[in-house]
Amino acid sequence: MSRPSILPAHTDPGSQPLLTTPLPAQLRLWLQGASCCVEVGQRVLKHQLLAEADSEFGVAVHAPTSGHIRAIGPLPQALPDAPLLDGLQLQPDGLDEALSLPAESNWPALSALALAMRLQDMGVMGQHGPLLPLAWAAKASPLALLIINAVENEPFLQADSMLLCEQAAAVAEAMAMLGRILQPARLVLAIQQEQGAAINALRSLAADQCWQLEVIQAPYPAGDEAQLLRALARPEESGNSLCLPVAGVHAAGRAILHGEPCISRIVTVSTALKQSHNMRALLGSPVADLLTCAGLSSQQHALVHGGGLRGFALPDATIGIHQHSHCLLVRPRQPALTAQPCIRCGDCASICPSQLQPQELYWHCSRQELAQAQHWRLADCSQCGLCSAVCPSQLPLLDSFRLASQQLLLAEQQQCAADAARQRHRFRQFRLERDKQEKAQRLAERAAQQAAKLAQQAAEPTSHAEPTATAADKQAAIAAAMARAAERQQQRPAVAPSVNSSEREAAIAANRQAAIEAAMARAAARKAAQEAAKAAAADAPAMAKDEDQNKPGLNQQQQALIQAAMHRANAQKAAASSSPASLDQDKKALIAAAMARAAARKAAGDETEQDK
Amino acid sequence: MNTPVIRLAPTLASRNRQQLLALLPAIAIQLWQWGPPALLALASASASALLADSLGLAWRRQAIWPGLRQGEALLTAVLLSLLLPDAAVPLLCLCTGGAILLLRQLFGGSGSSLFHPVAGGLLLAAPWLPAGLPHADIPLSLALLAGGLWLLWRGLLRWQAPLGLLLVVLIALPVGSGWLLGQSALWLLAGWVMSDGSATPITPRGRLVYGQAAGMLCISFVTLTTQPDAGVTLAACLLLLSASAPLLDRLTLSPGPRT
Structure with a gap:
């Protein structure tokens, strides 16, 4: 055979x-992967564009003759069991x-x-x-x-x-x-x-x-x-x-x-x-x-x-x-066939051009076991229909393979869409977190600068010390509040469930670091405000004496803050430039943060010593 | 459901009809040898088979006429009446009906019966068969051989299992297996029972192994024991090996290389 x-x-x-x-x-045209660019009732000429391709897989549709568009809507497809597809009716x-x-x-x-x-x-x-x-x-x-x-x-x-x-x-x-x-x-x-x-x-x-x-x-x-x-x-x-x-x-x-x-x-x-x-x-x-x-x-x-x-x-x-x-085949009407059970004759397997085992495939496809069907190489089936043509039991082999392939294709498309959505979601989360970090950093820097400025102003010998001190107090408090708000804002996304990957770990690490730094900035601002108040309370000669003592301390503090900000900026730049941050960069950022923290602590220690 | 425009192979009913057609010369010879009683036996076995099949179909809540139309019950009856020419008519009816009910309908109809009803029916009737060495029936054997060759030419005979059996019988000629070739039961079981798909492995390799194993088992039983009837022995071997068909399937069936 x-x-x-x-x-x-x-x-x-x-x-x-x-x-x-x-x-x-009447002409009935399908719009597969194409979006309609004419309206119902419009007169169109032959060769006029009716719909243009809206995806990689669609093609444009042109009017086969001149006439009026009568309807745009779902039409039945030629494929068995296929859903209605958008189409348009043209009356020549x-x-x-x-x-x-x-x-x-x-x-x-x-x-x-x-x-x-x-x-x-x-x-x-x-x-x-x-x-x-x-x-x-x-x-x-x-x-x-x-x-x-x-x-x-x-x-x-x-x-x-x-x-x-x-x-x-x-x-x-x-x-x-x-x-x-x-x-x-x-x-x-x-x-x-x-x-x-x-x-x-x-x-x-x-x-x-x-x-x-x-x-x-x-x-x-x-x-x-x-x-x-x-x-x-x-x-x-x-x-x-x-x-x-x-x-x-x-x-x-x-x-x-x-x-x-x-x-x-x-x-x-x-x-x-x-x-x-x-x-x-x-x-x-x-x-x-x-x-x-x-x-x-x-x-x-x-x-x-x-x-x-x-x-x-x-x-x-x-x-x-x-x-x-x-091709269209016209045949006399025949009564519907009744499929008999498989008698395991093996003819389908011997005729299959892809060397499949259609009887096994049919068993799994008719039971909707798509994973097993894939194991039996459903993907290699060219749907040639020879197995259906030789089956003595007249089983609908080709139909079931076609249906199963359609289902697999649909599942694959859904999987692709879900993957794309997940990717988009991940990128959005990453972007939001990055924006928040940048904002927090800007706020913290501004707070630190203001605090430093206030401290400098307070340290300078001025005749109207009292009002300056209260203004500095207020400004420092505002800066501290802003830093706190930034910190709170940052802590929120860390609580929200996010994707589990190295990205998430990097984001959490960056978050924590930013929180610590914000706290540090707050502490520094408070200290500066205290200093300013103390300076304002003291009298002029004492202030002049204080100035000599305080200046190096303040400078140190300022330097530490600037250093910390620079480190932070570096770390964040590194994190931003490579979104799925590699471990090395993570580590570097953490080390930089730790160094900055140490510097700040040292500065604070100096301060307390000098206070004593 | 779509019906393919082109049919490349006969349907199940037509296959069974052609298998019956291939048995016509053998039936004619048996009628000539045994006379009218053989005709009576054939008719009553057929009636019993049809009755048992329709009972089974009704019990399984299947449509009766489309099932009977496939002609499998009739084929079973004709095969059994050819295998048991000297059995009493009630015994023949009983074992035909019993085999169809027990081995086909109880297993879920044709295609899912693991054991072939003809081999089972022969084994059911074995205890009541007259003892004595069966004589060689050369004309019947030749008629069956001719029918088998015709089926082979029509492309309706899965030839691997019968070939395996015949190969073993020919190789074992020095041991004294030559008298088996004159037994009509051997040709009948080889051509009409071993070529059936549901009781044998589905791959060509598996079928060849199945046929060879059946041959070896049968010859060793016949030569080593005093069981004289080759037909019953071979039927028992076939039933035994049918149980191993799923194992042979597992061993020989694979999805094939991925492309």
């Missing part, structure tokens, strides 16, 4: 012409009035990042989000291998073959453009052997181009990025290579070379009777319109969105097509 022989072979679109769908009565007015398109003449001057952003603004989508991932483009690392993926990955898909047959020259142009801007060492267009018509269309063009045509011959999930890279990338290239879908590359060519935003795509509508129609449809066209165009009615059939293995049932035919709608 080998894979290539049991899958229905790819059928070429052949002589079937590319249809164009008539203008639908049939005039198809277009904006004039400014073509970019100096595109060779664009950088990779500028190109990526331009493509995002033009609404060109790749596998996930914008065609060129912005994070990748911002890194601007040299590209070793650029793969343009034109492999029809699933049975019934024909859209890429059709595009290559119809627009081979435009695709070649777009590839040359990408090659010129991104400068990859090797540019490869990957195509499957069965796509004969597309290969013929490209062969004649590939002769004197900067890219080469790689015809690959591999079983089913060969069009997946990982498999393509494994098949085409040399070992040294696999690290920095990029894989882009050919439809996106074609749209990129239109956008950059002709200034035309991406507003349509080719969709294959296929029935079980091997009939298929390829049509170019405007984005947002309801599925029912495409069926009508193919001569089918949506009432009598069950609809599947996607290819033969990965497709999922569409609940109703009013859903609009989007950039990933390669």
Whole structure:
């Protein structure tokens, strides 16, 4: 039971012409990662910007035709069990009035990042989000291998073959453009052997181009990025290579070379009777319109969105097509299957291209044991759907893997958001504490300066000693009160619960030190005030005598205070410059504080001696 | 629930139908050998199996018709009536129904039964079987072999365990295991019981080990003791080794290398 022989072979679109769908009565566009910039009731022209990308992963949305915006709000998505997504409804007015398109003449001057952003603004989508991932483009690392993926990955898909047959020259142009801007060492267009018509269309063009045509011959999930890279990338290239879908590359060519935003795509509508129609449809066209165009009615059939293995049932035919709608399968309605228990036949494990054990994965996924599912390599599942297709018990293996992956992704996003919030909170706490410390320091310095000034004033022999002394008294008291207030303010955040890390320890240490210093400043101020009062009480000759004795003491005190302030400033600067303070810096700050304290104590000791 | 557009393998019901189809030549030969009583035995065993299965399903509060439609009960009945051609009809009915109730429904239905009901049913009937050396039944054996090869060609036979058994039997030919190859019970158990997934390990390596262990146990019992019936001995060995299937799974099953 080998894979290539049991899958229905790819059928070429052949002589079937590319249809164009008539203008639908209503267009439904989704705004994924984009914020709307039009209003309800507004008339818009073709190619007009309707929504611009608001995140790294969103793309802009443009009006596929002229008309009026009828509603903006949540719309059902095509994915099963997916929540409603914001979207807008556009009612075409049939005039198809277009904006004039400014073509970019100096595109060779664009950088990779500028190109990526331009493509995002033009609404060109790749596998996930914008065609060129912005994070990748911002890194601007040299590209070793650029793969343009034109492999029809699933049975019934024909859209890429059709595009290559119809627009081979435009695709070649777009590839040359990408090659010129991104400068990859090797540019490869990957195509499957069965796509004969597309290969013929490209062969004649590939002769004197900067890219080469790689015809690959591999079983089913060969069009997946990982498999393509494994098949085409040399070992040294696999690290920095990029894989882009050919439809996106074609749209990129239109956008950059002709200034035309991406507003349509080719969709294959296929029935079980091997009939298929390829049509170019405007984005947002309801599925029912495409069926009508193919001569089918949506009432009598069950609809599947996607290819033969990965497709999922569409609940109703009013859903609009989007950039990933390669294919619509129309099948006769069938009664719902009843899944039988697993009989442990092991077929899923033997067919799995990623060498997983789908039966174990299914067991854990269906019981919501996501940790165990990760242990059984849920992350490596490419969701190719082969296990579901071979399961004799018709278990919904692919559905359960898809659901579990969605849940894991959601959990991961929530975790990321929580981490970011925690980081923000930590930084805010750190900032607040730093600000408080700085404020306290400023206050303490000012208090010390004022005290020193007062002491000096008091020490000078003046005729009006009494009023000066009382003023000095008051000012010293004010300074002391301010220092106390600063201290109290500082003590509060230390009590509040904060994050436990080295940061917190550093903050506590700095806090304590600041408190001690504030206390010291207070003591010094009080002493200075006492001194001033004493000096004022003494008489003039005694004062003159005192002056000789007191001056050196006061100077000493002043010096100690200044020294302490300088040390403190140094310590705080060190703490501020490196927020997660290393232990060494912490230690240094503590030592400096201890030195300052010792100096102050010495000064105080001198004082008391002199007082005696 | 989404139904995949493309089915790459037959469904469970179709698998069981094809397994029954592969038994048709053997049934024809048995009818030719034993005459109308064999037909009666087959019909009553089938009725008993269907009754027991629906009883079990009703007791487990499962939908009866979708369960019966899978055809596992019918397959069990046909296999047991082929294995016990000379048993009395009531005994056959009793052990068929008993095996299905005890070994399949009591364990939670098909897929979760650790011990294969056919091997269990054979063991249940063993004490009442007529003693005496069973004769080699070459035509029946050949019919079963042909059916097995057809299943293999259809891709419906998990061949690792039967291959392990046959390898051991062939290697042990000098010890005197050649007469086993003429026993229809050996082919039946190898092709239709050992290829069943729920009573054997799930990995190819585990199945190979399982088949080899069953072969070695069976041959050593047959040559070292005086037990003459190869079918019953092999069934007992299979039941014994089915208990080790979870262990073999644990030893051989791994998530694989992370990429």
